[in-house]
Structures are given as structure tokens and as C-alpha cells.
Amino acid sequence: MTKRRFIIDTDTASDDAVAILMALEWPDVQVDAITMVFGNMPIEQGGINARYTVELCGQETPVYQGTARPLLREPYYAEFFHGSDGMGEMHYPPPKRPLAGMDAVNELVRRFREAPGEITLITLGPLTNIALALSLEPKMAEWVKECYIMGGAACTVGNITPAAEYNIWCDPEAARMVFHSGMKIMMVGWEHCRGEANLDDEEMAMVYGFGTERAKFAMDCNQSALKASREWLGDPGLGLPDPMTMAIALNRDVCTRSSMHYVDVACDELTRGMTVVDELGVTNKEPNIEVCWEIDPVLWKETLYQTLR
Amino acid sequence: MPKKLLIDTDPGVDDAMAILFALNSPELDLVGLTTIYGNVYVEQATENALRILEFAGRRDVPVAQGAAKPLLTPLEGVAHFVHGSDGLGETRQPPPTGEAVDQPAAEFIVETIIANPGEVTLMPVGPLTNIAIAVELDPRIVDNVAQVVIMGGAATVNGNVNPAAEANIWGDPHAADIVFGAGWPLTMVGLDVTMQIVMDATYLDALKEAGGRTAAYIHDITRFYLDFHRRIHGLGGLHTHDPSAVAYAIDPTLFATIRGGMRVLTEGIAAGMTLMDRRGEWYGEHAWTGRPPVDVCVEVDAERLLALYLERIVAAP
Known part of the structure; x- marks a missing residue:
């Protein structure tokens, strides 16, 4: 079986870790590389968390x-x-393997150049690495088979400011560069992990009940995020934006409604990082982003559980 | 020992004048040219860089092609009306025989600086896109570059695209704000001084008269550029932009500088404006607080600079 090839760009904290785990455990997917960017964590800690996750999966x-x-x-x-x-105060032991390199941007360009049209890119953090790769080598935009971006908020509230979602807000200029690069992009906003897509207490208990090391890890490391999700965002349970995006990349049916739109990123102070979606086409500008509007919460959770059982 | 010089350039008449100045100055050792859109599109810039090196018999100097457009803003066009549609004053030179190296400019910049720690003078004389990408790619270049000498900006005078902005900075204001904030030893040679240095028709004729084929080449390519200055500025000569940056690298005592934090405005009617903290002491924090200080040339001994340029070009083959 030829596997689908993924590269994951991430600022690994707890929900990134689960997303990485999902890709590593998915039967018909091979993760070629993981590239780190600052974001949730300073770059060094993100790299530690990503490597720990890889090793936990025996990869x-x-x-x-x-x-x-x-x-x-x-x-x-x-x-x-x-x-x-970044891992719910679990303070896991340090990973055994070192970083493979310090030049993620060149590595991205190199890997996509060598396999044009074959590798899917999934971004789980700020888009700085990707913007730089695209600036260094504009053909990157054609070489990437498709890109799933966890980021933004399509015509809804943000989570770091009223206007903006965290990943896009962190580096709005980079996001703007990526959004206008011509790369084939699906934007999965943070809103899709809320509401029915949250894991409630019963579901989290069920996951622990799977009895695997992976299931325990996925829930343990998200304990700080769960608390913040409830206390800070006022959500009923655990929201998992990065795993939601990964679920769509793994299993496209998880997204039940999407459409192409012109999307730009605001860079001024009040609306910094806002993903402005021209839902009605009033700007008459060429659509550049496929926007995910609805997901299937049951299928999303089933996709997640499949990798944790 | 001569200073290793890496010029990032969009040739460009005054770029060509600067490159030939550098090649014929014993204080400098040109180790590469990286190209950028600006005066011309980047492909043309690369062709012209190769042409100029071939004219000078310096095929050994590598050329690396850089960005084709600014980081965030669309490319608004190039300055054919200033430099001619070929970028070399409509002189219609034959195509170069050599080729650029197979490496993006930003990578070439990083590799050159890292391979020669503390030795390379990085001299961008076009929009700063390549330089911004390079410093983001590998921030170690900040501590490993000898100095950065920028032709661009206008700290104490009006711009030349509009009252706010000078063309190179206006070309990619986001990149410029990154470069001015990177924290390396940086000197800006901007309109504050370059517009004080005028090469008039008599000077250029004298250059040709006294010199050889290099002087004649410069005389040729400046005809169109001179005409632009006459039409737009009512000036009987041309402003000495890019060669002034080379002059600074040869002899900084030609200039007087002031020091302070610099921000580049990225949006609005003044996008591309280089706005400098010329005061230093403030009651509260603001967007300049903590910006690494840069040196900005505000005065120049124009007579001495023009004499130096003439001397080097006349002595050239």
C-alpha cells in the first residue's frame, strides 16, 4: 500500500501532540518530517514535546x-x-533522540522540491516557517499537494482577541503571505473544536478506559488545556483544535461543508490576525482559500478514538 | 586586507555604477551579487548583474537570484521610467553568457556570512526582501556579519516616491522594518546624503574623457538616467545613490552619522517611511522603545566623494 505523505509544521503543546500522534498512528499515512515553529511554546520546548510524542508512538x-x-x-x-x-504540567522525561536539524525552512523547501505534488502539509502553529519557505522558493506553492491550516476563525469570534485566533494572530504578516501564496489551502478555524466537538467528562473517561499508553498520554497532557478551555473560554469540555484539523486531513469526510472564498488577514492593531472571509463574494476577488464551515462531531471523535485505542 | 563585500542589487544604472566602483577599489573584495526586483524585475536584475561582471572581466564573482516580489505587498511595478526598460539606460547590451548559481539569494547570503564570520559587509541597494528572509532563516548572521550598509530610506528629508518614502524601502516596507530591527551594526546611506551628491554632465564627460572603457560604459548607461533627473528634478546631473553606499564602505569618514532606533511604517499613506527616534529620551514606552540603534548618514563631503569615485573609475581598465 502506498501511504499518503504528510509533513507537520507545529508549535507542539498538548493538542499539537495529539494531532501528531493521530497522524503517526493512521494506517495509510506516513509522516515524513515534523518542523517546529515558535508559538504555544518557545521553539526549544516545542521540539522537546514533538520528539517525546514521536518516541511515545515508537517512531x-x-x-x-x-x-x-x-x-x-x-x-x-x-x-x-x-x-x-506545554504538556499539562506532566513534565515528561526528555526525548532520547536529538533534533534532526536546525534549518526547518530549508528542509521544507528541500522535501517539497524532491516530491512535487506528493506531500500534504498540515500546519498547527503560526505560519512563519511556511511564509519564509514560500518567500525563499515561490514554487513551493505548487509543490505542496494541499495544505490544512489550523488557524483563523471564519466569520466568528477569536480566542486570543475578539477578532483573532491565536496561530494567525501570533504572526499575521506570515499568515497573509501564506494565504496569498497560491498554495492549495483549507482553513480549519478554531471554532470547529467547540460545542459538540468538545470532549465531555464521560468521553474523556471513556478514552482513559481504552487503557493504552497513547490514550492516557492524550488526556493527561491536555489537563491544563481542559482547565483553560472551561475557565477561560467558557466551553463545556476539552477543545482540540489541532486534532480536529488533523482529523480532516486524515479523513476528509470529517468536514461536511466547505467552500472557496477570498480570505485576507488583517494586520492592524485592533483586528490583528483576523481572518476576513469574503463569504458573500462582495469583493469580487479571486477565492484563495477553502474554508471549512461544518464538521461531523461523531465522525471527528471516531477518527480521534481510532488512533488512541 | 580588503573587506569582503556582498551587494544585494537591482541593477539599475546607479547599481551598475556602484558595482564597478567596488570592483575597482582595492579596499573591497566583491564576493558575490544577489539580485532583487526593484529598478527592474528580478530576472532582468540577474541578467544585468551577470552582464556587469562580464563587462568587468569578473565572471568569478557568483550571482544568486533573489525574491521576485515583496514579502506581503504585491509588486507595484518597476522603475523602467528611471533606468530604462533594460535597467541599463536603454543601452541594449547583448545577453550575458554566464548563469546565476542554483541557490536562492537569501540562502547564499546566509552561507557567505556564516562561512566568513565577522568579515562580510552586506550591502543592500534595493528593496530589502532578500535580507529580511536571510535574517529570519538564520538569525546567527546578525552576530556574524561585519556590517550592513543600506542604500535606502530618508530620515531627515522627504522621500523620492512620495513625501514619506524612499523607493527601496517603499518597495518592501515589512522587510525593511525587519532589517532595521535585527540588531546588527547597520548604517543607512539614504536620501539625506545621496541627494547632496550630484554628478553633473560636466563631471560625467570629464570621467569619460580621462578614463578607459569602464568610464565610457558609465557615461553610456547614464544618458537615460541623466535625462530622467532633468525631466523630473530639473537637475543638470544625477543623484549619487548606490555608489554612496560603496563609498561608505571604502571610507566612512566621508560621512557624518546620527544614531537611534528606526521603525519603518508598513501601512497607510506613509508606508515605507523610515521614522527615526532622534531624541532618545522619552517619558513612556512606544514602538521605538528597545529598538537597536542604527547609524544614519546625515552629512557628506560630496566633493571628496566625487573625487574618489572619479579617481577609481578613471584608473579602471
């Missing part, structure tokens, strides 16, 4: 360190959400 996927800062802004980490270690 040897190379992890490359990338950009440590936004293009023009100051970094703003999310320890307040994911815990000081």
Missing part, C-alpha cells in the same frame, strides 16, 4: 527546529493555556 520521524520568532512581532507564548511545559 523515528525527524524533527527540525525552525523559526523562533514572528516576522515583525514579539513572540507571545501560551503557557497560560497549555501549562509551563
